[in-house]
Amino acid sequence: MGFGVRQFELALMHRMRDLNAERVEAAIEAIGASRAELRAAHTQWTRILHVRKGPAPLRAALGPPSHRGPQPFGSLTCEVLRWALPSWPELAYEVLLGPGGQVWNQWLVRPGGPVTLTFEELTPWRCVVADVQASFPGAAHGEGQAPHHWAVDFTHQDTTYRARFVYGLYQRLDVLRR
Structure with a gap:
């Protein structure tokens, strides 16, 4: 079984179930997935990460990033990679790579910068x-x-x-x- 964008989103949702199970259930129903597919995606992603480190698994699953660029942090310059995901169209999945290419952080961000909310x-x-x-x-x-x-x-x-x-x-x- 290949691992692509749909499976990656399901792997993210699997972890989100920890805090918002009802929202995840609604989302997997909306995209026509099952709980078994959710679990299988999480299991497969976990296996992939045990074998391959760094951004390579993300590139293999999501394709080339939609954004790639330097990000200064004090005296360090890191690299930022971002991918668009269908389940969160206003956001992007961002990976911050340290100077040695290791993944320092990965999460969803708002590409244009934060918005102020009430x-x-x-x-x-x-x-x-x-x-x-x-x-x-x-x-x-x-x-x-x-x-x-x-x-x-x-x-x-x-x-x-x-x-x-x-x-x-x-x-x-x-x-x-x-």
Whole structure:
């Protein structure tokens, strides 16, 4: 069985089920996939990553990146690769490569830069980490509880929230303190 864009999206969704199972169920139904196909894509992607490292598996699955360019970080210059994915047309899957070509980070981003959202506009699968950072001054980033999970804590109207992300894509909001 080949591994292409559809299987890659399903592999991403498999991890997203950790935080937003209902949204993933709706998405796989909308694209005509089954839970078995979701699991098979995740298993196959995991096997591929154990054999091949760096960006090569992504290039094999997704083709050439739609964007490739340098990204300065202090005194380092890294390389950024981006691919468009049908399930998230306003976003791109971004891979940040360190100076030695190793993958430093990979997640969904908004190619044109973050948008500012109101609290009411925080909608699962519609915004990314940078959007929440730009929308809520003082937001603090943190690691999530599993691989490819991320968290952003922020305060809105005297309540502290934790926005949870998988592969940089917003999944759900938890109340931390009132």
